[in-house]
Amino acid sequence: MGRDLSALFDPFSVAVVGASDDPAKYGHAIAAQALRSGHGRPLHFVNRRGGTVLGRTAATSLGAIGEPVDLAVISVPAAGFEDAVDEALSCQARAIVAITAGFAETGAAGRERQRAVAERVRAAGAVMVGPNCLGITDNTTGLYLASDHxxxxxxxxxxxxxxxxxxxxxxxxxxxxxxxxxxxxxxxxxxxxxxxxxxxxxxxxxxxxxxxxxxxxxxxxxxxxxxxxxxxxxxxxxxxxxxxxxxxxxxxxxxxxxxxxxxxxxxxxxxxxxxxxxxxxxxxxxxxxGRRARGREVAVLTDGGGHGVIAADAVEAAGLGVPELTPATRARVGEALWEQSAVGNPVDLAGMGEQDPSSYAATVAALLDAEETDAVLLTGYFGGYAAEVGGLGGGGTALAEGERAAARAIAARMAGESKPLVVQSMYPASPSCRTLVAAGIPVFAATEDAARALAALAAGARGNRTGVAPLPPAAEPPAPTGYLETRRALEAAGVPFPLAREIRDEAGLLAATEDITGPYVLKALHLLHKSDAGGVALGLADRDELVAAFRDMHDRLRAPSYSVEAMADLRDGVELIVGVNRDPRFGPVAMVGLGGVLAEALKDIAFGLAPLPADRALRLLRSLRTASLLDGVRGRPAVDVEAAARAVERITAFAAAHPEIAELEVNPLLVRPDGVVALDSRAVLG
The missing domain is CATH 3.40.50.261 (Succinyl-CoA synthetase domains)
Structure with missing residues (x-):
């Protein structure tokens, strides 16, 4: 339900504490605006010296007003702020707007003062905006408590x-x-x-x-x-x-x-x-x-070729399409134009507007009716015929009146239209454009603004939201969080890994080969980036190659322990990276992308708030630039993307349930036609 802020936006009475006749003080600006307040609510000015403020008698304190105060605006020096708040609460104020500065923004001492005041406000059942704010306005209740209109x-x-x-x-x-x-x-x-x-x-x-x-x-x-x-x-x-x-x-x-x-x-x-x-x-x-497009295809209408081409480019740069019009639509558009007009997309009037301004309205109507278009962009000179530029009408009285009539016709056509029409005009303040604005049709001076507006109206702009999955309950922290411990925890969460054994010497290495058959992977543990340090050896065919790799690696790195693992079959697989980074403001944030040792170089990644349900993970994977690799290219088979999405769900849910983990990463997550397997992981405590 949220908190009850009714006293903040529609109080039954208001007092401005620190109201002043001195224009240099903020209490003067607030008081001046407060005098505009309507709804018949009582308004009181408080100034410790008394006297008058803006012609009104000022009380020396809130208590001296002699009647209840629902909302108190406090604009006093910081030294007197706490006393003013306490007095407001003692007078049963339900809301406070704290203009006074000098609190959390000044450092630790200010933060502590601010915290103590906020606790007193909440304990009294009141609400407070600020401190260090510039006020509030509610035009729907006639409440004007900011310095400007x-x-x-x-x-x-x-x-x-x-x-x-x-x-x-x-x-x-x-x-x-x-x-x-x-x-x-x-x-x-x-x-x-x-x-x-x-x-x-x-x-x-x-x-x-x-x-x-x-x-x-x-x-x-x-x-x-x-x-x-x-x-x-x-x-x-x-x-x-x-x-x-x-x-x-x-x-x-x-x-x-x-x-x-x-x-x-x-x-x-x-x-x-x-x-x-x-x-x-x-x-x-x-x-x-209020209009929204059902899709992302835009018809561009222009009265000049240059404007049409620039607008088409801007629309496509905004992520929308400019489709070829169907023969049926071309025929309907052609009925309103003359022979030299272009009836593709962009549609170019090619001077027809100067012969018959009503052709603008007729063409707009035909494009709105087209099944292959979801929105229309009118770009160029429209508005110029009726504009007063340098004292001259844009094209003479008759032409100006014809354009104004076309604007009225377009406005009338849009009254019952669900498709959006956006206009870019060289003369956005002209009478014709003002007619369109009054009808709720967006008009812009810049082509890029018109394209951005269309993108905001396109299908999926808000409907594409996936929502924010709730955080799971905090789980028992794994201890410790080394490579193998993290692997085991993720395996318990349903993420598959190859068989692995931790070893510290050559004897342990040989013992591991009794349980694990080749080919092998050898990893030096407790290194930040194992591959960069030469701490990973892949594709070791048999025990002899494994022993040789261990001796070489141990001579160079002297790592305290190593992991011997079964080598996964990399053929026909795609390596992904899946990670979760804990943001101080937004909590766990998931990342998916093309992985392996080139993850940072390629930077083909997508983000979402964790945990990521499998359907959302699938959408992120499909949004990657290299998503076509998942479907198979150049004779390679498609990989099991759904299995990858399920693995992402499990990894991100695990990380979200462990707030003590600042960073969790599985890289690579190998996705094959027959499923997924995680080949490496890392957890970093916060």
Whole structure:
């Protein structure tokens, strides 16, 4: 159900503690915005000196108000913050918005002060946003407790950056977007991003949730909440490029970056991940129209060849298709155009729009009706005929009116249409384009934005989410976690390995050959990367070759022990790597890819939040660049991919059940036509 945040967004009364007449103080900006608040709720200003603030009498304390206060905004110096919180709680405040800074962001002492305050708030049954936040706004309840005004709309913005919120306010305007809510996250001492996301997901006034976050807190809980939300969630985050600061001791650790983890979490949860405020605006604009494509095939309509070719390239670069139109569709399109128009895909009006602007609307309608297309992109000059450029109409009064009529016709056609139409125009602010925007049709100035919008609307964009599998109960830690101990634990979990024996000398080596028949593998144990150190010998045909390899290896490495193993049949097999790396924010993260000694060089890998059920593991394996190897190439037989997926499920479930393991890796996992066998493994304790 989530926490009850009703007092935060729709309190029965509000007090601004630290309200001021001094424009240099944040309490002045909050008080000025609070005066706009509606719904008839009482509003009180508190200033320890009393007097008036913005023409209103200010109480010297919350207790001096003489009536209940449901929500208290606290904007006082840090030295007086705890006293202000305690007074708010003693006055039965159910919610606090803590503007005051100087806590966890300042170091250990600040973190401890913040923790103590949050404990008192929770013990009182209240909720607190912040500290170190910039306030909140709820346009649906008339609650304005941030320093700026936010245009009403249907997007909830949860942000760690106030300036970013102001930029989005500017970017949203031309697209007809606005805010249902704005919450500055602050330090998330009590109310977290997950709490707010969960509440916004059930808020009737919100259609989409935009998030800017650098610190997810519990990243896995964020992914779970986003996956459960029945609304689009669009995430802009920073700092995804750097690898984990912890020194990686396996291929898995070396190959996993923060960007991989966040990307995998967003894919699993169905979150649209964006890189810039512009892209965030683009995706939200696309989603606001409510239409979704049933597939990924796009018809491109242009009034100039250059725009058409550039748009087709951009659409394909976004992962969508630009299919050849069927003869039937070409015939219908041709009815609206003249002989020199191109009726393939892209469709090029080739000047027909200047002869008859209604041809835009007729062609759009024909392409929307085409069975082979899932969306339409109109690109180029449309909007220019009715635009006022340098004081001149784009093409004369009659042509301008014809284009405006075409825009009205397109808007009317889209009223009952389920397929998306996206427009790229050189004149996005023109009257014709404003008509389209008002009808919920996304219009962009840049071709790449239009293509990104189509990708957000394409089949599988959110429907491709796989969800986040719950973590299993923690299992008893294996002790110790050496190579053979890890092997045995994985074998007990259902992962097959070749027969192996640990030996320390030549006598033990000879004894091992009584149980294991050749060919053999010899491995030096307790080395970080055995192959790189020359600590692995493969394909030793008989006992003599095994003894010779042991003598050579022991002379060079002096390892304390070795493993003698049965050599697996590598013919017709594909080597995979399966690993789990424990991320401090998102928990266990699984990696699958092409393995063996070249795993780091090839970097053909895919990620997902662990544990990975077999069906999800299969999808990741099929997403690899080299996935065709699994189906057999150049006369090689197909391998048992389903068996590989089941092995991935067992490996990742084992790692997820052992939180003490920081990195777990099986490399290679040999997949053959008749099943799988793990040939090497490594566990690293956290």
């Amino acid at each position: 936010f245009t009403p709309g249907r997007v909830a913005l949860l942000s760690q950056s106030g300036n970013l919120a102001l930029e989005l306010q500017l970017r949203f305007g031309p697209h007809g977007l606005g805010f249902s809510r704005f919450v500055s996250l602050g330090n998330q001492a009590d109310v977290t991003l997950v709490d707010l996301l969960t509440d916004c997901a059930r808020h009737e006034g919100t259609d989409a949730i935009a998030v800017y976050a650098e610190d997810f807190g519990d990243g896995r809980a964020f992914a779970e909440a986003a996956a459960a939300a029945d609304k689009p969630v669009v995430l802009l985050t920073a700092g995804r490029g750097a690898a984990s600061a912890r020194s990686a001791q396996s291929h898995t650790g070396a190959l996993t970056t923060s960007n991989d983890v966040v990307t995998a979490a967003c894919r699993d949860a169905g979150v649209e991940l964006v890189a810039t405020p512009r892209e965030l605006t683009t995706v939200l604009t696309a989603l606001a129209g």
